[in-house]
Amino acid sequence: MVKENGNSDQHGRTLSLRLRVWRQNRGQPGHFEEHFLAAVPETASFLEMMDMLNEQLIREGKDTFAFDHDCREGICGMCSMTINGMPHGPLPGVTTCQLHMRNFRDGETITVEPWRARAFPVLKDLAVDRSAFDKVIQSGGFITVRTGSAPEANHTLVPKQVADEAMDAAECIGCGACVASCKNGSAMLFVGAKINHLNILPQGQPERERRTLAMVKTMDEAGFGNCTNYGECQAHCPKSITLDVIAKLNRDYLRARVKEFFSSTGKPSKGGE
Amino acid sequence: MPESSCSPCCQPASIGKKIIMALTGLVLAGFVLGHMSGNLLMFKGPQAINAYAEWLHSHPGALWIARFILILSVIGHIWTGILLTLENRAARAGGPAIDATRRASISSRTMPYSGIVILAFLGFHLLHYTFRKVALGGKDFGEDVYAMVVFGFSSPAVSVFYIVSMLLLCLHLSHGVSSVFQTLGLRNERWRGRVDLIATAYGWIIALGFISIPLAVLLGCIK
Numbered sequence: 001m002v003k004e005n006g007n008s009d010q011h012g013r014t015l016s017l018r019l020r021v022w023r024q025n026r027g028q029p030g031h032f033e034e035h036f037l038a039a040v041p042e043t044a045s046f047l048e049m050m051d052m053l054n055e056q057l058i059r060e061g062k063d064t065f066a067f068d069h070d071c072r073e074g075i076c077g078m079c080s081m082t083i084n085g086m087p088h089g090p091l092p093g094v095t096t097c098q099l100h101m102r103n104f105r106d107g108e109t110i111t112v113e114p115w116r117a118r119a120f121p122v123l124k125d126l127a128v129d130r131s132a133f134d135k136v137i138q139s140g141g142f143i144t145v146r147t148g149s150a151p152e153a154n155h156t157l158v159p160k161q162v163a164d165e166a167m168d169a170a171e172c173i174g175c176g177a178c179v180a181s182c183k184n185g186s187a188m189l190f191v192g193a194k195i196n197h198l199n200i201l202p203q204g205q206p207e208r209e210r211r212t213l214a215m216v217k218t219m220d221e222a223g224f225g226n227c228t229n230y231g232e233c234q235a236h237c238p239k240s241i242t243l244d245v246i247a248k249l250n251r252d253y254l255r256a257r258v259k260e261f262f263s264s265t266g267k268p269s270k271g272g273e
Numbered sequence: 274m275p276e277s278s279c280s281p282c283c284q285p286a287s288i289g290k291k292i293i294m295a296l297t298g299l300v301l302a303g304f305v306l307g308h309m310s311g312n313l314l315m316f317k318g319p320q321a322i323n324a325y326a327e328w329l330h331s332h333p334g335a336l337w338i339a340r341f342i343l344i345l346s347v348i349g350h351i352w353t354g355i356l357l358t359l360e361n362r363a364a365r366a367g368g369p370a371i372d373a374t375r376r377a378s379i380s381s382r383t384m385p386y387s388g389i390v391i392l393a394f395l396g397f398h399l400l401h402y403t404f405r406k407v408a409l410g411g412k413d414f415g416e417d418v419y420a421m422v423v424f425g426f427s428s429p430a431v432s433v434f435y436i437v438s439m440l441l442l443c444l445h446l447s448h449g450v451s452s453v454f455q456t457l458g459l460r461n462e463r464w465r466g467r468v469d470l471i472a473t474a475y476g477w478i479i480a481l482g483f484i485s486i487p488l489a490v491l492l493g494c495i496k
Contacts (some may be wrong), residue, residue: 032370075295092375111371118366183377185364188287225364226287226357228384229452230377244461251458253288271454 087177115180132222140211160215178233184225192245319419394438426490443480
């Protein structure tokens with residue numbers, strides 16, 4: 001599969017690429033722009049390759065491509081490119097910044113697009129507005145704690161299994177690949193991960209029902225689609241969050257609805273005694 | 274009481290719609306199992322199936338309660354299905370120029386299409402054997418259900434339509450039944466494979482059970 005081209009230097013193999021990159025200004029229609037980039041080391045990350053492309057564009061006196069990035073260590077959730085139709089590219093379980101060019105062939109055409117979803121409007125080129133996720137978190141992705149001196153460490157006991165399960169859900173970095181990969185533009189893997197993270201811990205219990213209802217309501221209002229159990233989100237999630245979190249979100253939502261519907265009014269009804 | 278902006282009946286939340294889809298789907302999936310089991314009496318001969326039909330009609334109260342629940346489920350399932358499909362198309366905003374699929378099954382991606390064909394089939398099937406208005410050559414079979422079915426399936430075109438529709442029902446059930454478990458929160462990574470297997474097996478059992486009758490008529494095993 002890998003083709004040697006003899007252009008080896010200290011980085012090993014290098015690649016020549018034909019890149020089709022999305023160009024768009026906010027609120028205007030976008031289009032693909034084609035660029036050729038040579039001598040890309042196979043050890044470069046995908047974002048470093050994009051840096052090389054931008055440097056080439058600067059040398060040519062052209063506009064660079066805007067794209068999101070921050071830590072470049074796979075933990076911040078900022079990078080967000082759809083590479084050949086796959087959010088975060090062809091390698092499962094990694095973010096774009098941790099995807100290296102050795103996973104591509106010399107001479108390959110690579111199509112780079114932003115996340116595509118109504119709830120994530122394009123800001124510029126490959127950067128999209130993911131503040132819909134912030135709104136979901138603001139509506140219930142928190143617990144209420146007493147501030148001040150540090151609490152006694154063993155005050156609230158958390159069974160190991162529960163802590164592990166919460167940690168698995170908390171691995172979500174909120175990048176939005178689940179929405180971008182979902183054929184319905186649904187955010188349920190993200191919301192499921194955030195709700196599970198807090199709903200299964202003892203610290204999350206006081207606001208459990210309120211949190212679930214509020215976060216689902218905000219998710220719906222932001223214009224995300226509805227889950228129809230395709231499973232694409234799990235297959236594209238750079239943190240390999242599983243559909244378990246959606247099953248548990250469904251269960252918690254049903255529970256919260258029933259509890260809300262039959263909540264005590266505290267007073268006898270007018271027709272009563 | 275909930276301070277929802279709109280009554281939950283006219284605009285249920287995303288998960289509410291999923292739950293409606295799952296519960297109505299569950300009713301319909303249960304119905305096809307009962308219907309298919311009853312149909313297999315065709316292989317026991319005319320007396321068995323005709324007696325079964327007579328027994329059903331001798332309990333009009335129960336029959337109408339069942340029909341009422343089924344009609345409600347069909348309406349709920351279709352209405353929610355249309356809502357979900359339209360909302361999801363809009364939320365995707367066209368999708369990427371290249372749309373790679375890693376995991377979504379063919380059955381999950383064709384649910385609206387298999388559903389539409391099954392609905393068309395349902396309309397034809399009701400006109401055919403319930404109201405007896407089409408494809409029966411204007412004959413009056415009276416209480417003889419056996420003769421009606423044999424006559425109906427002796428037309429290859431009708432039988433092929435039944436068989437194709439049942440294969441699509443198999444496809445629809447293989448995603449639908451496993452989704453019921455996911456939507457009601459009764460699934461995890463350990464059970465995912467098993468539930469998918471159960472759903473696929475259920476789809477095939479239903480489809481093959483139904484298909485056996487037109488096939489038997491076409492092959493001359495039932496006369």
